[in-house]
Amino acid sequence: MNKPKLWSKDFISVSLSNFFLFLTFYILLVTLPSYAMEELHSSSSMAGLMTTVFLLSAIVSRPLAGQWLERSGNKKVLLTALIIFASASLLYFFPTTISGFLVIRLLHGIGFGMATTAVGTIVADIIPASRRGEGMGYFVMSTNMAMVIGPFVGLLAIQQWGPQILFSLSVIVAIASLLTGLSVKHTKTEQPSKIEVLSTSSFHRLFEASAVPIAIVGSFMAIVYSALLSFVSIYAHEIHLASVASLFFVVYAIVLLISRPFTGKWLDQYGPNVISYPCIALFAIGMFILSQSSGVFTFLLSAGMIGLGWGTLFPTFQTIAIQDAEPRKRGVATATFLSIYDTGIALGSFLVGVIAAKMDYSSLYFFCSFYILFGAVLYYFLHTRKQASSTKVKKQQTKMQEI
Known part of the structure; x- marks a missing residue:
C-alpha cells in the first residue's frame, strides 16, 4: 500500500515560512540585548526586557489567534500575522530609546505568536494523519535549523556590519516568511456551529483542555x-x-x-x-x-x-x-x-x-x-x-x- 504524500507543495511552503519566521526571531534574540546596552546605554535588566516583552506578548496573543483560526480560517490568520510580523521588523530602524524598542517588541511578539499558531495548525491539517509524527518531526526541524543559523547570522551582522545591516536582514527574512506563506493554498478546518459557539465557555474557546x-x-x-x-x-x-x-x-x-x-x-x-x-x-x-x-x-x-x-x-x-x-x-x-x-x-x-x-x-x-x-x-x-x-x-x- 502506497503511503499518503507528505512532501506536498503546501507542506514545503509552510515549513519554509516557519523557518524564515524563526530565523528572524533568533537573529534578533541574540543581538538586541547587547544592542540595547551598547547603543542605547540601557541597564542589563532593561535589555533583558527585550526578550521578556516579546515572549509575553506572543503567549497572550496565541489563545486569541487559536480562537480566530477556528472561526475565520487558517490562511486569513496566517497572512494577517505575517504582515504584522514583517511590518514590525521595518520599525526597528526608527526608535532611539529603550521604551520605543519595547513597544516594537510588543507588536513583533503579537505577530510572532499569531503566526506560529497559524503555521502549526496549517501543517497539522496538511500532514496525512498516518504520517503525523513523521511530518511534525520534519516541520519542527525548520525551527531547529533557524536556531542554528539565526544566532550566527545575527552576531556576524552586528559585529561586522553594524545594526542597520542587522535590521535590514531581519526585514528581508521576515518578508521571505510572508512570501512563502502567501504560496500556501487556502486551508480551513471544520467550522463550529452557532449552537456550539454559544454553548462553549470563553475559557474553552481560548484553550483546548x-x-x-x-x-x-x-x-x-x-x-x-x-x-x-x-x-x-x-x-x-x-x-x-x-x-x-x-x-x-x-x-x-x-x-x-x-x-x-x-x-x-x-x-x-x-x-x-x-x-x-x-x-x-x-x-x-x-x-x-x-x-x-x-x-x-x-x-x-x-x-x-x-x-x-x-x-x-x-x-x-x-x-x-x-x-x-x-x-x-x-x-x-x-x-x-x-x-x-x-x-x-x-x-x-x-x-x-x-x-x-x-x-x-x-x-x-x-x-x-x-x-x-x-x-x-x-x-x-x-x-x-x-x-x-x-x-x-x-x-x-x-x-x-x-x-
Whole structure:
C-alpha cells in the first residue's frame, strides 16, 4: 500500500515560512540585548526586557489567534500575522530609546505568536494523519535549523556590519516568511456551529483542555532547554572551550537531521510512549555529560545526545497535543500547547538566571539532569496513565455496544 504524500507543495511552503519566521526571531534574540546596552546605554535588566516583552506578548496573543483560526480560517490568520510580523521588523530602524524598542517588541511578539499558531495548525491539517509524527518531526526541524543559523547570522551582522545591516536582514527574512506563506493554498478546518459557539465557555474557546496535560510536561522540560539557550556559551567559556561553543547547536542540528527519518516514523508506528521515555533518558544523560565536560569530545557528545533527546521530545509532545484534539480545534490546541510551552521558556530564563547566580554552571547542569528524570514521572501521570484509562473506557464502551 502506497503511503499518503507528505512532501506536498503546501507542506514545503509552510515549513519554509516557519523557518524564515524563526530565523528572524533568533537573529534578533541574540543581538538586541547587547544592542540595547551598547547603543542605547540601557541597564542589563532593561535589555533583558527585550526578550521578556516579546515572549509575553506572543503567549497572550496565541489563545486569541487559536480562537480566530477556528472561526475565520487558517490562511486569513496566517497572512494577517505575517504582515504584522514583517511590518514590525521595518520599525526597528526608527526608535532611539529603550521604551520605543519595547513597544516594537510588543507588536513583533503579537505577530510572532499569531503566526506560529497559524503555521502549526496549517501543517497539522496538511500532514496525512498516518504520517503525523513523521511530518511534525520534519516541520519542527525548520525551527531547529533557524536556531542554528539565526544566532550566527545575527552576531556576524552586528559585529561586522553594524545594526542597520542587522535590521535590514531581519526585514528581508521576515518578508521571505510572508512570501512563502502567501504560496500556501487556502486551508480551513471544520467550522463550529452557532449552537456550539454559544454553548462553549470563553475559557474553552481560548484553550483546548485536551492539550493542557502534555503542554505542562513540555513546559516543565522547557525550563532546562532555556538553561541551554541562555548559558551554554558562557559555560563553554568557563570550561575553556569557547572556540567550539558555536558548534554546540550545529551538532545538535546534525543529529536531528540524521535521526528525524527514523524517530518520526517510529512515533507513527508504535505510539508516543515508545519514543518519549528513551528520549527523556537521552536528554538527562546528555545534560549529565555536559555537566562533567572538560574536553571537546564530551562537550559535543552531550550536544548530540541532547539533540536526539529533547530535539525528538518537542515535536512528539506537539503531535500528542494535536492528535488529542478534534480536527476543528487544532488551532486552539496548537495555541494552548505553544503558550504553555513558551511560559516554561520565559519562566525558566528567569529562574535559571537566579539559580546560576548561586552556583557554577557545571552544578546547574548536573541538577538539571535529575530534574529531567522527574519529568518522566510527570509524563507518566499526565499522559501515559491518562491514555491507558481512556483506552480502557473505550474498550468497555465498545463491549457494551456489542452486547
